[in-house]
Amino acid sequence: MSSNPSASKEYNHKEIEGPVYQKWLDSGVFHHEPDDRGPEHRYCIMIPLPNVTGALHLGHALNHTCQDVMTRWNRMKGKTTLWMPGTDHAGIATQSVVERRLFELENKTRHDLGRAGLVERIWKWKDQYENRILSQMKLIGNSCDWDRTRFTLDEVCSRAVRHTFFAMFRDDLIYRGRRLVNWDTELQTAVADDEVYHETLKSHLWHIRYPLSDGSGHLVVATTRPETMLGDTAVAVHPEDERYKHLIGKTVDLPLTGRQIPVIGDPILVKQEFGSGCVKVTPGHDPNDYECGLRNNLEQINIMTPNGCVNENGGEYAGLVFDEARERVVKNLEALGLIESIEDYEHEVGHSDRSKSAIEPYLSEQWFARMGDVEGGVRCKGGTVVPGLAQAAIDTVKDGRIQFFPSRYANQYLDWLSEKRDWCISRQLWWGHRIPVWYCDGDVDEKVLQEAFKDRDDVVYKRDEWSGQWMFCIREGELPADSVPGQTLRQEEDVLDTWFSSALWPHSTLGWPDETADLKYFYPGSVLITTRDIITLWVARMVLTGLYNIGDIPFHHVYVHPKILDGEGQTMSKSKGNGADPAEIAEQYGADAMRFSIAYMTTESQDIRMPMAYACPHCGHLIPQMEKHRKLTRLACDKCKKEFQPSNPMVDVTGDLPLGIVSSEKFEVGWRLCNKLWQVSNGVVFRALADGEKGEAKPITSDDLNLGDRWILSRLHYCIENVNASLSVYRYAESTSYLYRFFWNEFCDWYVEMAKPQLRAEGERPRITRQILAYCLDSILRLLHPFIPFITEELWAHLNELAPQRGLENIAAQDGLLVSASWPEVDASLRDESLEADMEALQEITRAIRDVRAQVNAVRARAQESIMRSLPSVVVRAKQHVCDLVVKNKDMCMVLGPCDAIDAQSDAARPEASAARVIDGSTELYVPVGNLIDLDSEKKRLEGEVKKTEGFIKGTEAKLANEKFVSRAPDHVVQNERDKLEDLKQQREKLLQSIEELG
């Protein structure tokens, strides 16, 4: 850390960020304990737990910035604050990453290692990436309570999972069932609907003849999956289809199998107009057919092995991969003359998000959580009875207990929940919470069980509807294999869906099922901040488990932020390899710059387009990151042609080539802001303060304040008000715009420039100016802190050193860290809109003078007085302010251009060789420019102004000539137009006069 900040010219985040973060950690300010204050003094955010599949990318940086801004803001507002950090074991995602890696590096599969061996490998991976993730989070400035860091497989979270499973099993909200699921044949597990994406594939529609058993002809069925005919158990027609309805009840000979299957009528499955109007029904391999099978009591034949081959039910086709089976089936059917036709066809095929392989609908035994309404309702913790878990979650949003920002996302939540589809919670994986159910393979009399488990309220047992087997669930710990006399129990092999444990995150992390002080105090949380794609998967499930386990919602607000897209419009993701490591951005621009830029771009309706580029480590040239670069380990620079390794969170650094890190000019906004803040603080404010004495601050009364002081204070409090308003509804871009404008365009561009000469004035003036500079910078640092915490904290320390006593009317000593300083309060008495209008007029005049001098290229011209001619009232006003600030301080260069000044008079004569500017209808300005004036171009310019003014006059006159406008528009709108017209006319007069005076 530089001990002498003014010596450092440019802001260097690398010297600041690490030490500042350490200061925060040392101070323990991120950790708050429950206290006895009311709920209005609490603020709690649960992080959307990152998967331990890999390192964080920019999307996380956005998500975390949003949360950290809220956390820091509320901490400064004096709330007892908790931002809970942690990571997710991410079952299928992590296991598949580790398995893939195992195969790539060691050519081994999970079966080579066995369950324990693989899980051990995954734990190692988890440790590595959890560390990396947590250190990335620290690097970008997250003010999480690290003491409370959780992982979904740790003791505390696991216990919550067990208790929840146990209760739901007991309450019959969890059941085992044989269902058609999305089967990933590569990973050999069921995957959730949400883990399936659809791809449009070119295929064919095969029309196949199924001969009627009685020899009276055949039916033609159309299918995209001819191989599944091996599992057909019926042919369906529409019961009102004149062509076929008489055939219902007959049978057909299913080709290639020798089986006879019935012709059935099913109005739901069959649309008469599609294909031939006949549908082959394969309940074991198609979701629609499955439903149809249930309706018609059809046999379900499974013809697939878990790895996607035809099983023994496929007769001679057994052992073939499905694709091969299809070819063989079609060939054999052709040989039998049973193919009527083959047409080209495009359709959507589900693919596994994880393995990218085609999903097979597969009949298997799975565990489900009941989402629909149940008879008698569901009894939640606390005694409330709800119709069903999904309905309970729906109600929280419908009745406003939970509010979405932006509100449109509530629809996504409600639409999904309203389907009330049971949730398949089992996965055939090894990485995760193993389902705490034990089976008893032999048959046992219930009395034996009653005896074995008497006085045990932590064991529940029931018969599996499907197999009739006894199933036992124990709340905690293991159920010994010999718990039932004469039997050997074996535990379920499956693990729980990842979302089962993350659904409990808001309360499991706080110690539930124990009624800990944390749980009582911090639950429910304040807001959940996430992206739209896990509204259903995660948000909805946290709500329903929260209601069931706690009897209360998990959070009051859900803020859904935009997503970061790459240069090609694709969302960033670890697996795509198109992301950027926030650490690399922070390395180049600083974490503050990254955070500010992100917040600046986080608007309500648009995703953030962020083209990334690799910075060539040899020549610095930027090479746009494109799809074709993903997963490359070497890339040649477009410019210097030398090779480097493009950085990618998912690809290891090989080390034989220098690394080209990712970059984006989008972060320059933030960098410039930080640098500007550094410069103005060190170069102006701190220097000025160093001239004063410590503790010189005295109460300032309104008599002490001049126009500039009042103006900047008024603008400051306007800014505070608007930052509060926009942050309270999660409008990050809006709040940063207010801050940017105030700090840069108002404080730096105007106030600081006005302050400079005053610092050299006589008497009390310098002290007052210093005091206001200190007060403004104090507020600016506080206001910017949630967005750019490092640099503001650093500057705060210097400000405290140089001006420990700060304030206006009330002087207070400031010390300690900014992170726990108080948030500025709006002081409405400092707002003065008419004064702001005066200042605007002054700025207008100043700009006019600058413009003249820029136009005539008179920058080096000697200082001369400009003349302002205006109405007496305006002149009085101008004299009061302008003369104070300008005329008496002729060296106030920056406000008026080089060494200018203004003399304001109501009847001033136009000086010789001057350029004219019309400010408004009553005010004009003459700027002497000597022989530099170009009469022709000046005249041309003025004529252009006249033309423009006349255009406005015409428009305004037309408006006022419209009788309907005059009679129907509100009075003040009409009056405005009249005033405007009057003013415009006077402007025209003045312009014409100026032209005339030019000769």
Place this chain on the structure above:
RNA sequence: GGGCGAGUAGCUCAGCUGGUUAGAGCGCCUGCCUUACAAGCAGGAAGUCGCAGGUUCGAGUCCUGUCUUGCCCACCA
């Protein structure tokens, strides 16, 4: 097939309940190494608000249609 967004300056985007001459950042042009900042300062140019209708005294803003585009959801053989 259903739902939700987006189309405003060369680029990326603001513009909330309709009301002065539609804004910002970047880029561009002109001039400045001005004792905080040239990664800066001062000034400037630049838009028929996708298109067509409608409502209204008044539309970037509301309504209808339409085109383009992105995302989410959905079981169509």
